[in-house]
Amino acid sequence: MAADMINWSLLALEPPGWGGVLLAGLMNSIKIALGGYSLGLVLGTGGAFGKLYGGPVLRDLMEVYTTVVRAVPELVLILLLYYAGTDLLNRVSAALGYGSVDISGLAAGIFVIGVVQGAYSTEVLRGAILAVPAGQIEAARAFGMSPLMIMRRVTLPAMLPHALPGLSNLWLICTKDTALLAVVGFSELTLVTRQAAGTTKAYMLFFCAAGVLYLLLTLVSSLIIRVIEARARRGWAAR
Amino acid sequence: MTERAEAIAVRDLYKRFGALEVLKGISLTAREGDVIAIIGGSGSGKSTFLRCINMLEVPSRGSVAIRGEEIALRSDRLGGLTPSDRRQVQRLRARLGMVFQSFNLWQHMTIIQNVIEAPVHVLGVPKAEAIERGEALLRRVGLFDKRDVYPAFLSGGQQQRAAIARALAIQPHAMLFDEPTSALDPELVGEVLGVIGDLAQEQRTMILVTHEMKFARNVASHIVFLAHGVIEEQGPPEQIFGDPKSELLKKFISSSH
Amino acid sequence: MTERAEAIAVRDLYKRFGALEVLKGISLTAREGDVIAIIGGSGSGKSTFLRCINMLEVPSRGSVAIRGEEIALRSDRLGGLTPSDRRQVQRLRARLGMVFQSFNLWQHMTIIQNVIEAPVHVLGVPKAEAIERGEALLRRVGLFDKRDVYPAFLSGGQQQRAAIARALAIQPHAMLFDEPTSALDPELVGEVLGVIGDLAQEQRTMILVTHEMKFARNVASHIVFLAHGVIEEQGPPEQIFGDPKSELLKKFISSSH
């Protein structure tokens, strides 16, 4: 009875089909993932350098950040950061006399995912930087490069091949973590799927459809990642 | 012997790592065109001495002057020394061509990119000019056809020759070699020593740490024997190898055959 | 020479990898107490031959008999051979002590665990007894104090001695050594060769592939020179090293000094 009752028209792009809504949700997911991932990279780069070259206090604070974020479920972090983060921001801006600021769900989502990703990228990048042979950096110093130039010209590009596998993994985690923003009512793919399923009662259909969309996202990402890795690994002999 | 200008002058250099005093007052002057070979047992501080010259290790006491310009040092909180002007150090380093035992080519750059990196990004040479000069140097060390290859795909000997080209590319006042052949398989040593020998013939200022006694004898104008952190003996090769005075040197020479 | 029993008898052995024919008809008999050294250039098929004896490589043609028991082989679909009775192979292997070039100790077990693993879990020796015998063997190779250490913490020479103890622990009918010292630093080679030399003195049946000509000469009762997949020449050490007939062997001996 179930099989012949699949109503494919529910997936039509135009309303009353829900296909368009799902795609819009997917776009939202991708936006958050992209934003959060980029923010995570920025935080991660800072965190990695802080952990490696910072003073003892900075290093410990970074350690606390990465440990806590990696030990507490994303779901809990999202709730905490989503409410507390915006609450705090509001209070700060109120104290400064700006009145309440409006934080869009998108911005909040990006922020939350970014903070979570930042902790993981810190570790990935730190490990990758450590994997750069000391001699490479010493050679740069011996040729009179300034610390900043060493980072730009040697450390960062040399660590890239070491970091890429970890970073690509993080990207895949990131795309899926966007689903957790459903719990704060952000209309990314998972939440709109749930709405569509709840409204139409076609649970199987919509969950499968969303699954396919996520899978596509993963597969396409993997393809792109492979191209990037191949480029970054040029200098390294094949194993 | 005419009085040539001082290329590198080290005065009364001390270096300690924690409790271990590695260098205990070393003075050495290399004039333009000198080829100085530093020999000595393992752990005698040869590498440390060489690295102090371009401040990869900061001395605990003493001074280093490059072409008459003394590197400014000041005391730091821990009682040691530290360069007072980072830019000065960077500027002086940019004219000292260092060749490491383990090559240390930048793995993410092709050979030609390695060679032009410092000229372009440190010395500000226009890229086209740097490439032209870089290619000439690669041709000279016999690596022109490997210009667009990444270091990982070269043999050790080829990598070391590329590293020498890289050091030459900055038109250095002096070249510093730290055991440039000891990470190489015996059959690859020759090709690198050949290149260095050619440089010596051109009267380039060079300080080289080496274990290859025969090579040191043929190439160096002056030999310095380090032992227990001091210069135990020094002099022209004939004297050092032919008529060693110190017991330690005698023992060292007889054991390194 | 009295007629001793055949420990290992290989008849007309062929082995090809795809298009490459590595062994082209090799016959060799090791009688109880023989110490046979296999020498030959790199890629001549020494390892492959040794691995065929305990079926780590299955021959393409020919037969192998251990103590008179021939290993049953049958043709497989691909036109090659395959053992027809896996249990027979396992049973026979369990009495051939193989020592690899790269030791291949099990890294997740301590030394004593490595040594008793096969006796207990393959041969069914009671654990207490296996430990007792294993400790005796470790004492013999000078590793008793390392019994509870994991292999990663031992030097190469110690690891290889442990591997020898492991091979002895199964009370092997014959020992097979594949270049047991070539993964070792020169200064560690001696300790392993010492242990193997002792075993040879006890008249243990051994087949060893080695690059150490001096050692082969001193220790082996019989030398086999492999070249291009066939036994180019064989005989007692004095004859092989003192009076080589074949041109290839002459060249090989003169080059391996």
Added chain:
Amino acid sequence: MKGERGASAPEARVTLPPEESTLDATALTSLPRGRALLEPHRIALMAVAAGIVFCAAWFMRWDWLPQYAGAIASGVGVTLLMLVSTSLLGFFFAVPIALVQVTGPWWLSLPAQGFCTVIRGTPLLLQLWLLYYGLGSLFPQFPEIRQSFLWPYLREAWPYGVAALTLSFAAYEGEVMRGAFAGVPRGELEAARAYGMSRWKLFWRIWLPRAVHRALPTLNGETVLQLKATPLVATITVIDVYAVISKIRQVTYLTYEPLLLLALIYLILTALLVAAFRYFEKRIPTRSA
């Protein structure tokens, strides 16, 4: 599987670390150890932390705590039960999944690979809902199922939670173990064969323990991830500690306090996991440790 059999490229002088050892960002084995805590700046930091905790305890509302302590404890129990059962079950499935990918014929390795890709490529939340609301709502339409002895279990939520978490762990772990199996040096396996071990014995005595040993740090990270995935079951009515805290939040309308407590609980659970794994890792020391 690829690089393992053929000879390695002759000119490979610089080699990158194999994928699975790529600095697992999820592994949490680097928590500080005892004595290092006593450095002066750490003491200062800890004082600050203590101050924050004190402020939290003093200025925030915790009066609800005693009333819900029992519920929280049982929630922690459910969380742990979920974690342990799904990790063990998942590992149990992961081993064959990994093994067939390393040695199996294509008709086994291909589906295994597909399974890993699909599960790893979609959010767990979605899988969970698919099982519970999707699949679960199909069952009652079949009277045979409704009548069967399974029905009382299928009515419950936890079997779906366990199933989803198990599948997910199996897929992620399958990847880890695949790398670990492939990474066991061939020589050690060959040595086992040379000593007459049967395939079965070789697997149990050498291959599996060696692979697990190699994979322990990664397994640790994955288990922490699994712990962090358990709260998702709250969305299908399993009352784990997350669900208990959500309920407290909704009853008391406190935004932060219950969430902070929850974060603390997960921190402690993670620390316990890390300690447990560290114990196992220490039992077989490795050189780099």
Added chain:
Amino acid sequence: GAAAEPLKVGFAAEPYPPFASPDASGNWEGWEVEFMQAMCKQAKLECVITPVAWDGIIPALTSKKIDMIVGSMSITPERLKTIDFSDKYYNTPTGVIGPKSEKFAATPEGLKGKTIGVQVATIHQDYATKYFGGAGATVKEYQTQDEVNADLAAGRLDAVQADAIALDAFLKSDQGKQCCDLKGNVKDDPEILGAGVGVGLRKGDTELKDKINAAIKAIRADGTYDTFSKKYFDFDVYGG
């Protein structure tokens, strides 16, 4: 207040027919949507619908992500500790439904030994826990009403307690028609079941509260309320 910006009205993001549910074009429809529109029009407020997860709807209000809640939220003493409410805008009895095949009454005795589903953090949860849970029923909590209904249809629940109107809508749906029927309304307990449904507001936002109260009164008086209510219900949802 910030009159220039439109007010953000928090709706539970999960569908709750017939009060509020999104359609495929992202438009929200239902009784509560029409009520909200009428009310805002009356009060001359510019309002936009902001879907928020039910779970986080009160924190969203207090952290100013939204300005009011129109989410079928009953006015209870517990909630009044944290937020403020307007006057009620509807009030309906609480009902219990169950599978057609089983006969039982909506009383503690009738539900003994049964599994009863409620939406988490609602008055129904509190009521069911107190009256039925205490009498030997298992109370199971769900994040959304929709899931409760789905699980009843899936046979995982023996009964569902909820707002009678929401239940009615479910019983009228295809799924509901097949499986279930109304077992009756529960005995009232104003202490728990509260004084009807009001617009949730931040504490201290009195200006807005006054405007809304006035607007509710006005649309009740001028018949607007009844006009749109007729589209959905054949009785007076405002209640007694």
